[in-house]
Amino acid sequence: MLQLPKVIGHRGAAAYAPENTLESFREARYRGATWVEIDVKLTADGVPIVMHDPSLERTMGVDRLVAETRAADLPKAVPTFEAAIDCFRELGLGCNVEIKPCEGREAETARVAVETLRRRWPAALPAPLLSSFKDASLRAARDAAPEFARAVLIDALEDDWGKRAAAVAAVGVNTNGKKLTALRAVEIRKAGYLLSVYTINDGDVAKALAGMGVQCVITDAPDVIVAALI
Structure with a gap:
């Protein structure tokens, strides 16, 4: 069974x-994280990069869609997935790789990500x-590389969460910690799934969630949550 840390940056x-960014991964390690969570999507020429948004505007100040930008034309601060993995090797960091496809590239992004891994x-x-x-990305990942453990990401858990998790042979559920109820947390843990929450930056909230059975807290401030939980 996959072993997750209590805190992920x-x-x-x-x-x-x-x-x-590589700077952010190094900062996470400095502040006590042993794992980080990242987002992987594809450029116009099919290169996997670490980027959350469909556009480069919010994080890089460039009004351009990732899906329409070649890797060679990206701002230097945007790491390729391979560069991120090299950084993790240097720092000794584990990783929750979120497959974050541009629209219409759900299966392709998953296949490229697992091939890179x-x-x-x-x-x-x-x-x-x-x-x-x-779910289409997780199905593609399952089919292409079943050896990599999977977790369904669900913002607000509905009654079909278990059906979705089973359909992709997931081992875990990652959900919005601000919306998670104690009843649902118990249900997930009793069903045998790993339970992680995002994005919690308050130590007292993290401790309360841990008391509900949450095993892993994903946070912008790993030092704060490490201090609260470990």
């Missing part, structure tokens, strides 16, 4: 450094966890 340490993921690091809001 959200997009690195997004409270302290630009999200999804097969080639580049260091054997010395814990095996990564794949997650996605897109």
Whole structure:
């Protein structure tokens, strides 16, 4: 069974450094995280990069869609997925890889991401966890690389959460910690799934969620949550 840490840095340490950058991953490690969560999507020429939004505008100040931008034309601060993996090797960081496809590229993004992991993921690091809001991406990941553990990402858990998790052979559920109820947390844990929540930056809230059975807290401020939980 996959072993997750109690704390994962959200997009690195997004409270302290630009999200999804090598700087942010280093900051997360400095602040006590042993894992980070990142977003992977594809450029126009099919290169997997670490970026959350469909556009480069919010994080990089460039009004251009990722899906219409070649890797060579990206701002230098945007890391390729391979560069991120190399950074994780250097820092000894595990990773929750969120497959964050541009519209219409759900299966393609998953296949490229797992192929990259097969080639580049260091054997010395814990095996990564794949997650996605897109069930089509998780199905493609399951079919292409069943050896990588998967978690369904669901913002607000409905009664069909178990059906969705089973359909992609998930081992975990990642959900919005601000919307999680104690009843649902108990249901997930009793069903045998790992339970992670995002994005919690308050130590007292993290402790309350841990008391409900949450095993892993994804946070912008890993030092704050590490201090509260460990």
